[in-house]
Amino acid sequence: ETGVTQSPTHLIKTRGQQVTLRCSSQSGHNTVSWYQQALGQGPQFIFQYYREEENGRGNFPPRFSGLQFPNYSSELNVNALELDDSALYLCASSLETGYGYTFGSGTRLTVV
Amino acid sequence: SQQGEEDPQALSIQEGENATMNCSYKTSINNLQWYRQNSGRGLVHLILIRSNEREKHSGRLRVTLDTSKKSSSLLITASRAADTASYFCATETYNNNDMRFGAGTRLTVKP
Numbered sequence: 001e002t003g004v005t006q007s008p009t010h011l012i013k014t015r016g017q018q019v020t021l022r023c024s025s026q027s028g029h030n031t032v033s034w035y036q037q038a039l040g041q042g043p044q045f046i047f048q049y050y051r052e053e054e055n056g057r058g059n060f061p062p063r064f065s066g067l068q069f070p071n072y073s074s075e076l077n078v079n080a081l082e083l084d085d086s087a088l089y090l091c092a093s094s095l096e097t098g099y100g101y102t103f104g105s106g107t108r109l110t111v112v
Numbered sequence: 113s114q115q116g117e118e119d120p121q122a123l124s125i126q127e128g129e130n131a132t133m134n135c136s137y138k139t140s141i142n143n144l145q146w147y148r149q150n151s152g153r154g155l156v157h158l159i160l161i162r163s164n165e166r167e168k169h170s171g172r173l174r175v176t177l178d179t180s181k182k183s184s185s186l187l188i189t190a191s192r193a194a195d196t197a198s199y200f201c202a203t204e205t206y207n208n209n210d211m212r213f214g215a216g217t218r219l220t221v222k223p
Contacts, residue, residue, distance in 0.1 A: 004154075033211065042200055042213035043155070056209030088152060092211075098143055098162075098204060101211065103154040 006091050006104035013081050013111050021076040021109070023091030026102045031055070032074045033101065034066060035090040043090055049074055050096075078109075086111045118201055118217040126222050131188040133217040135201030136181075142204045144177055145211070146186050149198045158186075158199075193223045 005024040013019050025032050031050045035043035045058035049068035063079040072093070078085060088108050092101035119134045135144070143162045147155040161168045161177045161184070168175045174187040188195055198216040 035213075037152075039152075040215075042215045045210035045212060048209045050209075058210055090154060092155070098160075100145055100157045100160045101155075102157065103147075105154040106152075108152075 004091055004093050004102050004104035006089075006107050008107060009105065010108045011110070013109065015081055015083060015111055017081050018077065018079045019081060019109065021078075021089050021091075021107045023074045023076070023093075023104055025072045025074065025091075025093035029093035029095055029102070030072055031094045031096055032068055032072065033092045033094075034074070034076045035092065036060075036085075037088040037090060037106070039087075046076065081111045083111050085109065118199070118214040120217060121215070122218045122220070124220040124222065125191055127191060127193055129191055129221075131191050131195070131219055131221070133186045133199050133201075133219070135184045135186070135214060137184075137201075137203050138182065139203075139205060141179075142206045144175075144184050145202045145204070146173075146175060146184075147200045147202060147213075149200065149216070150196075155200065188219075191219075191221045193221050195219060195221045 007022045033048040034046040037043040046060050048056040052068045065077045067075045088106045090106045092103045094101045117136050145160045146158045149155045159170050159175050172189045177184045198218050200213050200216045202211045202213045
């Protein structure tokens with residue numbers, strides 16, 4: 001069984017640009033959540049998708065948006081990048097909430 | 113906003129000793145989970161304990177949950193150098209679909 005795969009692993013963008021991060025869920029998992037983790041902090045919940053519908057959102061502005069596809073893979077899009085968006089972005093999948101999550105290795109985004 | 117708060121922020125022990133980390137949270141929960149993270153990479157799920165459970169074991173890990181005190185503890189017995197990592201607690205509530213993490217405990221196990 002494959003785990004959660006995220007791409008790219010590292011990315012450098014300029015302030016004001018847009019970025020798309022990708023995530024392939026673990027086989028059979030229909031729920032995917034995205035997290036932002038700043039250095040030395042715990043992960044912060046961005047949003048969750050369940051069967052292609054947004055199923056919860058954290059305290060992030062609308063320039064953070066997402067998609068989940070029929071195969072349950074997912075994208076995180078961030079528009080108008082700001083320096084504070086520099087962080088590790090983690091994708092996590094689960095069969096359903098309440099069963100624990102499998103995390104990907106993350107995408108390290110640096111905004112300059 | 114973060115729900116869980118881990119204590120201590122950092123812990124350094126010798127190989128073979130036991131490590132205890134604590135987590136406190138603020139609201140009623142459905143379950144509480146513990147994760148490990150090595151060197152700022154992905155998190156690894158260790159154990160999930162539901163609100164109606166008081167204790168759970170998995171190998172060298174023992175987790176307790178006290179819902180009256182809104183707290184949990186993670187005990188790692190007979191620690192190894194490979195246990196060196198950051199440990200996070202995370203809570204899920206009945207009403208929300210977000211899993212909220214604390215800031216973590218940085219555990220260093222010296223060989």
